[in-house]
Amino acid sequence: MSARAxxxxxxxxxxxxxxxxxxxxxxxxxxxxxxxxxxTPLAVFPVGVDYEVERxxxxxxxxxxxxxxxLRGRGIEFLDAAATERVRESAVDSVGGYYDPYTGRPIDxxxxxxxxxxxxxxxxxxxxxxxVVPRLIVHGVRFDGREAKWxxxxxxxxxxxxxxxxxxxxxxxxxxxxxxxxxxxxTAGHRLAAGAGGVQLFERIGGVPGGQGxxxxxxxxxxxxxRNRAAVRRAVDSVEAVLRVEAEGREHASAREREGP
Numbered sequence: 001m002s003a004r005a006x007x008x009x010x011x012x013x014x015x016x017x018x019x020x021x022x023x024x025x026x027x028x029x030x031x032x033x034x035x036x037x038x039x040t041p042l043a044v045f046p047v048g049v050d051y052e053v054e055r056x057x058x059x060x061x062x063x064x065x066x067x068x069x070x071l072r073g074r075g076i077e078f079l080d081a082a083a084t085e086r087v088r089e090s091a092v093d094s095v096g097g098y099y100d101p102y103t104g105r106p107i108d109x110x111x112x113x114x115x116x117x118x119x120x121x122x123x124x125x126x127x128x129x130x131x132v133v134p135r136l137i138v139h140g141v142r143f144d145g146r147e148a149k150w151x152x153x154x155x156x157x158x159x160x161x162x163x164x165x166x167x168x169x170x171x172x173x174x175x176x177x178x179x180x181x182x183x184x185x186x187t188a189g190h191r192l193a194a195g196a197g198g199v200q201l202f203e204r205i206g207g208v209p210g211g212q213g214x215x216x217x218x219x220x221x222x223x224x225x226x227r228n229r230a231a232v233r234r235a236v237d238s239v240e241a242v243l244r245v246e247a248e249g250r251e252h253a254s255a256r257e258r259e260g261p
Contacts, residue, residue, distance in 0.1 A: 040077055040078060040079045040126050040127060040128060041077070041127065041128060041129045041130055042071075042076065042077065042078040042079065042128065042129075042130045042131075042132055042243060043078065043079040043083075043084045043087075043122050043126065043128040043130070043131050043132065044067065044068070044071070044078050044079065044080060044081050044084060044132040044134070045081060045084050045085070045088075045131065045132065045133050045134070046060060046064055046081040046082075046084070046085050047059075047060040047061075047063040047064050047067065047081070047134045047135060047136060048060070048133075048134070048135040048136070049135070049136045050135070050136060050137050050138045052138045052176075052202070053136060053138065053178070053202075053218070053221070054218040055218060059136060059221070059222055060136070062222055062228065063134065063136060063180060063228070063232065064081045066228055066229055066232045067081075067134055067182075067232055067236070068080055068081070070229075070232050070233060070236050071236070071243075074236070074240065076240075076243050076244075078132070079122070079126050079128060083126075084122070087118060087121050087122055087125065087126075088114075088118045090121060091114050091115075091117040091118040091121055092114055094117060095110055095113050095114045095117065096110075097110070098110035098111040098113070098114050115189075119131070119187050119189070122187070123187050128187065129186065129187060130184055130185070130186060130187075130192070130242070130243065131184070131185045131186070131187065132182060132183075132184055132239075132243075133182070133183045133184075133185065134180065134181065134182045134183075134235075135180075135181050135183075136178055136179070136180055136181075136199070137178070137179050137181055138176055138177070138178055138202050139176070139177065139179060140174045140175065140176055140177070141174065141175060141176075141177045141198075142172070142173070142174055143157045143172060143173065143174070143175050143205075144172045145157075145172070146158075148175055148177060148201060150177055150179065150198045151179055151196045151197055151198035151231075151234065152197055152198055152230070152231075152234045153177075153179075153197070153198025153199065153200065153227070153230075153231065155177075155200060155201050157175055157201065157204060157205045158204035158205045175201060175202075175203055175204075175205065176201070176202040176203045176215075177198060177199075177200070177201050177202055178198075178199040178200055178201070178202050178221070179196050179197065179198050179199060179231070180196065180197045180198075180199050180228075180231040180232055180235050181194065181195070181196045181235060182194065182195045182196075182235040182236060182238075182239050183239075184239050184242050184243070192242050193238065193239040193241070193242040194238065194239065195234070195235040195236060195237060195238025195239040196234070196235055196238070197230065197231030197232060197233065197234030197235040198231060198234075199222070199227060199228060199231040200216075200221065200222075200224070200227060201216065202215065202216060202221075203215045203216060204216060
């Protein structure tokens with residue numbers, strides 16, 4: 001063997017040893033740091049609340065807790081609302097905020113950039129594949145006589161039914177109600193499923209000619225825990241299949257990894 005060939009072989013050998021040493025060092029650093037963030041296919045955002053509802057933060061917190069309990073009770077793993085909100089706040093900080101300092105209105109381009117970055121961070125840091133976006137909405141529902149029925153809820157409107165309603169008060173029409181809605185999206189922003197559960201009426205009919213509705217006082221909203229839980233349960237019932245598909249997909253992937261090639 002020539003001297004040049006010997007030097008080339010020693011050089012290749014040294015490079016291999018260096019690569020092994022670097023890989024070992026990287027492994028030791030990773031071990032010292034511990035495992036990375038747990039991979040969770042679902043990220044649940046905080047419950048949004050329509051502006052008509054006073055003390056929206058309180059109402060959102062109540063339903064954040066109910067939704068989390070419902071998902072856990074079904075054995076569905078998820079990144080909770082507090083953790084998801086921290087990721088969103090990180091994205092807001094990176095963009096520098098998206099509200100116009102003069103008008104106080106959101107700037108569309110910055111808001112879109114913040115949303116894109118939030119989704120990217122959730123995917124990169126937590127392995128998220130589905131986004132769960134819940135909301136309490138105020139909307140009109142139809143009623144006939146004394147009862148309004150919507151998304152599984154039934155409640156007395158305060159109006160009059162039958163001949164009494166025909167003669168003295170409104171016996172059918174529209175009235176405002178509160179519904180808990182859950183929408184599920186993929187990380188590209190495509191909506192995959194939606195579910196809804198009626199919570200309670202937002203106003204009642206006064207029973208006077210013309211039947212004008214009067215808003216229910218804020219202190220009288222969301223007091224019935226059983227109704228609140230039932231609304232969340234009905235909403236999740238409608239989207240559970242999408243959530244289960246994600247969980248099953250992850251289990252199958254884990255099984256393939258254990259089996260090897």
